[in-house]
Amino acid sequence: xxxxxxxxxxxxxxxxxxxxxxxxxxxxxxxxxxxxxxxxxxxxxxxxxxxxxxxxxxxxxxxxxxxxxxxxxxxxxxxxxxxxxxxxxxxxxxxxxxxxxxxxxxxxxxxxxxxxxxxxxxxxxxxxxxxxxxxxxxxxxxxxxxxxxxxxxxxxxxxxxxxxxxxxxxxxxxxxxxxxxxxxxxxxxxxxxxxxxxxxxxxxxxxxxxxxxxxxxxxxxxxxxxxxxxxxxxxxxxxxxxxxxxxxxxxxxxxxxxxxxxxxxxxxxxxxxxxxx
Amino acid sequence: xxxxxxxxxxxxxxxxxxxxxxxxxxxxxxxxxxxxxxxxxxxxxxxxxxxxxxxxxxxxxxxxxxxxxxxxxxxxxxxxxxxxxxxxxxxxxxxxxxxxxxxxxxxxxxxxxxxxxxxxxxxxxxxxxxxxxxxxxxxxxxxxxxxxxxxxxxxxxxxxxxxxxxxxxxxxxxxxxxxxxxxxxxxxxxxxxxxxxxxxxxxxxxxxxxxxxxxxxxxxxxxxxxxxxxxxxxxxxxxxxxxxxxxxxxxxxxxxxxxxxxxxxxxxxxxxxxxxx
Numbered sequence: 339x340x341x342x343x344x345x346x347x348x349x350x351x352x353x354x355x356x357x358x359x360x361x362x363x364x365x366x367x368x369x370x371x372x373x374x375x376x377x378x379x380x381x382x383x384x385x386x387x388x389x390x391x392x393x394x395x396x397x398x399x400x401x402x403x404x405x406x407x408x409x410x411x412x413x414x415x416x417x418x419x420x421x422x423x424x425x426x427x428x429x430x431x432x433x434x435x436x437x438x439x440x441x442x443x444x445x446x447x448x449x450x451x452x453x454x455x456x457x458x459x460x461x462x463x464x465x466x467x468x469x470x471x472x473x474x475x476x477x478x479x480x481x482x483x484x485x486x487x488x489x490x491x492x493x494x495x496x497x498x499x500x501x502x503x504x505x506x507x508x509x510x511x512x513x514x515x516x517x518x519x520x521x522x523x524x525x526x527x528x529x530x531x532x533x534x535x536x537x538x539x540x541x542x543x544x545x546x547x548x549x550x551x552x553x554x555x556x557x558x559x560x561x562x563x564x565x566x567x568x569x570x571x572x573x574x575x576x577x578x579x580x581x582x583x584x585x586x587x588x589x590x591x592x593x594x595x596x597x598x599x600x601x602x603x604x605x606x607x608x609x610x611x612x613x614x615x
Numbered sequence: 616x617x618x619x620x621x622x623x624x625x626x627x628x629x630x631x632x633x634x635x636x637x638x639x640x641x642x643x644x645x646x647x648x649x650x651x652x653x654x655x656x657x658x659x660x661x662x663x664x665x666x667x668x669x670x671x672x673x674x675x676x677x678x679x680x681x682x683x684x685x686x687x688x689x690x691x692x693x694x695x696x697x698x699x700x701x702x703x704x705x706x707x708x709x710x711x712x713x714x715x716x717x718x719x720x721x722x723x724x725x726x727x728x729x730x731x732x733x734x735x736x737x738x739x740x741x742x743x744x745x746x747x748x749x750x751x752x753x754x755x756x757x758x759x760x761x762x763x764x765x766x767x768x769x770x771x772x773x774x775x776x777x778x779x780x781x782x783x784x785x786x787x788x789x790x791x792x793x794x795x796x797x798x799x800x801x802x803x804x805x806x807x808x809x810x811x812x813x814x815x816x817x818x819x820x821x822x823x824x825x826x827x828x829x830x831x832x833x834x835x836x837x838x839x840x841x842x843x844x845x846x847x848x849x850x851x852x853x854x855x856x857x858x859x860x861x862x863x864x865x866x867x868x869x870x871x872x873x874x875x876x877x878x879x880x881x882x883x884x885x886x887x888x889x890x891x892x
Contacts, residue, residue: 384871481879483872486864507876514870584886587763593791594661595760599784602758602882605875609861609883 339412341397341405341421347432352422354444355396358502359434361472365498372447374500376510378440379404383411384510390445392419396433397441398426404441447500453491453529456516460488462611463535463560465527467493467574469600471566475499476507477601478563478608483511485605486612490517491560493526527562527577535560539570539578540607542597546583550610561607566600616689618674618682618698624709629699631721632673635779636711638749642775649724651777653787655717656681660688661787667722669696673710674718675703681718724777730768730806733793737765739888740812740837742804744770744851746877748843752776753784754878755840755885760788762882763889767794768837770803804839804854812837816847816855817884819874823860827887838884843877 344352354373357363368374373393376385386392395408402423412419421441424432433442457463464482469475475497482490490499496519498504499512520526527537535558540549553559562578564570575581584606586596598606621629631650634640645651650670653662663669672685679700689696698718701709710719734740741759746752752774759767767776773796775781776789797803804814815829816839830836839855841847852858861883863873875883 380871387870477876477879480872481875483867483870484863484875485861486867509872511867511872514867514872584762586761587889590760590763590788590791593664593760594657595757595786595788595791598758598761598882599754602754602878605879605882606886609886612864 339409339419339421341423344422344424345428347424347428351394351420352396352424352432354393355433355442357434361501364501368447368498368501373444374447374505375502376443376445377502377506379407379411381505381510382408382441382443384513385443385445385505386411388513390448390513393444393446395419395421395441395443396429397421397423398429399423400426401440408441451516451518453518453520454533456489456518457491457530457533457535457560461558462486462488463491463530464489464604464608464611465491465493465530465560465562466496467523467562467570468495468565469497469563472497472501472504473507474566474600476504476512478604479504479508479515479517480511481601481605481608483508483515485608487515487608490515491530492517492519494520494523524573527574530560531577534558536580537562537578539575539581540564540603541569541575541581541583542586543581543583546581548585549582549607552580552582553610553613559611561611563600563604563607616686616696616698618700621699621701622705624701624705628671628697629673629701629709631670632710632719634711638778641778645724645775645778650721651724651782652779653720653722653782654779655783656684656688658782658787659685659718659720661790662720662722662782663688665790667725667790670721670723672696672698672718672720673706674698674700675706676700677703678717685718728793728795730795730797731810733766733795734768734807734810734812734837738835739763739765740768740807741766741881741885741888742768742770742807742837742839743773744800744839744847745772745842746774746840749774749778749781750784751843751877753781753789755881756781756785756792756794757788758878758882758885760785760792762885764792764885767792768807769794769796771797771800801850804851807837808854811835813857814839814855816852816858817841817880818846818852818858818860819863820858820860823858825862826859826884829857829859830887830890836888838888840877840881840884
């Protein structure tokens with residue numbers, strides 16, 4: 339690790355950190371250069387521990403005190419990582435948000451494993467169909483990892499778990515649980531079925547079976563969670579072995595409170611999914 | 616209901632809607648005038664159905680199509696509610712955020728009931744200590760209401776459930792579940808204890824008892840949830856009958872994922888709390 343003082347936001351060496359708040363631009367930039375951004379010493383440390391190589395780090399002058407901890411995180415890497423130290427206002431103008439909370443790191447992505455490789459030897463899988471909100475994806479990864487789900491599988495269009503906000507909300511849990519992305523949506527579940535997973539589609543629909551009762555029997559379970567607005571597609575509900583629901587309070591339904599948000603539902607479902615039989 | 620065209624953001628009649636994004640200012644304004652803001656036809660309808668009187672509504676021209684549904688919501692009120700119709704740019708400059716999503720309504724608060732009145736005849740209560748984030752408060756109300764918790768009790772400094780963002784995130788669940796605010800923090804739990812509630816303090820602490828096992832026995836349970844950063848105060852943990860935890864995956868703990876966010880934890884705890892014995 340070596341510190342490099344940079345005075346201007348236009349410096350080419352800072353290109354990885356440009357316009358971090360522009361999701362559209364970032365999606366292109368990160369895919370093209372195979373990178374992602376982690377924030378804060380704790381999360382950066384977890385990313386490094388999970389084996390992601392650091393391209394560089396960015397530190398506002400106000401947070402120079404973080405250097406020793408960052409150095410410690412990087413010790414395992416045997417790599418000469420540049421730490422760009424910039425005036426705080428330059429850091430903020432560059433990234434579009436406040437950096438006084440700590441360091442940023444740009445890390446290299448790794449090739450994602452195939453679905454069969456992450457689900458091969460495991461029992462409890464969560465499958466996310468087309469979630470749009472990066473914060474929700476991060477929060478669900480945090481639940482899944484903390485509670486002991488074995489792996490996460492994403493539909494082709496599901497939001498990226500390594501996007502900055504997902505990484506941040508997950509508190510680094512996106513590095514702690516194996517995940518893979520399906521290559522096709524329409525037949526994406528076939529592979530899980532063929533591997534002996536019982537597919538449970540979570541829905542707020544009253545007619546679905548209570549989830550707790552559906553979990554006891556099966557040895558391999560894949561829980562399907564749908565997008566924030568519309569829930570699971572008809573295709574995936576049809577493909578599932580069973581649709582399941584978290585029981586709601588009838589009085590609340592009558593008052594119009596008839597569902598949980600996707601993270602709360604995922605938390606409860608992951609908890610039930612990971613209970614010992 | 617009668618529509619009133621207003622052309623300028625400076626018009627005194629729009630005072631309820633000024634600077635909605637300024638939390639500090641709003642806290643004063645709303646307390647002083649005893650009002651709160653609800654967004655969108657669905658949530659406004661729920662507030663009206665719960666008995667909150669409407670002071671006025673605000674509609675950008677682009678959303679004039681919402682008028683019939685809003686009129687329907689107000690029918691029960693027998694009240695002459697002004698609906699201020701303003702150009703979209705005026706609405707946005709006034710409120711500081713995009714109003715094309717629908718109407719805003721300013722509603723009157725009602726005196727909060729005393730703690731003893733909301734917990735008097737119920738079995739399952741959630742108690743929030745000093746939560747700071749309005750979104751988290753709203754999300755926890757949504758979980759509590761949807762899953763069938765009977766009432767919510769707030770510490771004196773806990774964020775306001777009727778603040779705009781809390782109302783929005785709750786999807787109107789803040790109107791669907793009775794709640795009260797303690798008058799004192801230090802002795803706030805004494806009243807619940809005296810009413811025969813078993814107090815369970817939720818913590819990520821490894822040494823606490825698994826929550827599921829702690830719930831079977833007691834007939835009246837109050838679940839204590841602490842602030843986002845520091846968790847429950849030492850005082851409240853001492854006052855509790857038992858500290859409880861949601862079991863975490865040991866491998867995740869080793870990788871640094873050692874807790875759930877407060878909403879995910881609340882969702883799981885509310886689910887367990889409301890299971891039939």
